[in-house]
Amino acid sequence: MVITYHGGEAFKVVFGDTTLAFNPVSKDSKLKSARFGADIALVSLNHPDMNGVEQVTHGEKKPFVISGPGEYETQGIFVRGFKSSSTHGGDERLNTIYTVSLEGMNLCFLGALDSTKLSGDAKEKLENIDVLFVPVGDDGVLSPKEAHDVSVELEPKIVIPMHADDSKKLKDFLKEEGERNGKAIDKLTLKRRDLEGKEGEVIVLSA
Numbered sequence: 001m002v003i004t005y006h007g008g009e010a011f012k013v014v015f016g017d018t019t020l021a022f023n024p025v026s027k028d029s030k031l032k033s034a035r036f037g038a039d040i041a042l043v044s045l046n047h048p049d050m051n052g053v054e055q056v057t058h059g060e061k062k063p064f065v066i067s068g069p070g071e072y073e074t075q076g077i078f079v080r081g082f083k084s085s086s087t088h089g090g091d092e093r094l095n096t097i098y099t100v101s102l103e104g105m106n107l108c109f110l111g112a113l114d115s116t117k118l119s120g121d122a123k124e125k126l127e128n129i130d131v132l133f134v135p136v137g138d139d140g141v142l143s144p145k146e147a148h149d150v151s152v153e154l155e156p157k158i159v160i161p162m163h164a165d166d167s168k169k170l171k172d173f174l175k176e177e178g179e180r181n182g183k184a185i186d187k188l189t190l191k192r193r194d195l196e197g198k199e200g201e202v203i204v205l206s207a
Contacts (some may be wrong), residue, residue: 001103003188006034008049009087009112009135013130014165015103016018018075018166021063022098022133027053031165032207037061039075043089044096046112047089064144068096077102081117081152082122086112088140105130111140112163116149130155130195136173144169157198160188160205177202 001015008031009023009072021038025031029048037058039135043051053065064074079100097118098109100154108129118126133140135140141163142150151159159177164170177200184206 002116003192007207021056023050024052026058038063043067086114088112107131109133129156136161144172157195159202
């Protein structure tokens with residue numbers, strides 16, 4: 001599995017011949033958007049910063065779009081969406097937390113989550129997380145301390161911060177996590193065996 005970050009909350013996850021897009025940036029956003037073909041597109045929040053399905057519809061690939069709570073299965077991939085909230089963009093609106101199982105690894109994508117208080121359903125089912133994508137910021141998503149608290153509560157093996165467009169917010173989060181080295185890497189390549197012995201390791205990806 002190869003995970004690449006495209007800024008904001010946009011990620012490209014590739015395994016074999018299959019490509020997933022998480023919260024792709026729309027061409028209507030002020031954020032820079034990336035264009036590539038995806039087989040599955042997951043949208044946590046209906047906002048231009050995160051709903052750019054058109055940007056990941058490319059060539060022969062037209063993605064299966066998941067944009068809300070529920071259970072989904074496509075191309076042998078099982079996805080669960082859990083209801084939460086966000087005030088990103090100024091108004092309170094529905095945010096969906098996603099879990100995806102790939103290559104024997106469990107990904108949890110918090111989207112634009114703005115509260116440490118998870119729903120009972122989410123608390124019960126968000127377990128055995130290998131890779132956690134957590135938003136960091138103050139513009140309608142978790143603050144650095146809140147992002148740390150959620151990361152501790154969910155006990156993932158790897159934590160990937162996202163959303164932060166302010167380097168200070170990211171540094172504050174890394175300080176909360178006790179991380180001294182915030183050097184970003186271009187992409188994360190993972191196999192199941194790479195997770196052995198890891199407990200909450202923070203990995204910063206460059207956009």
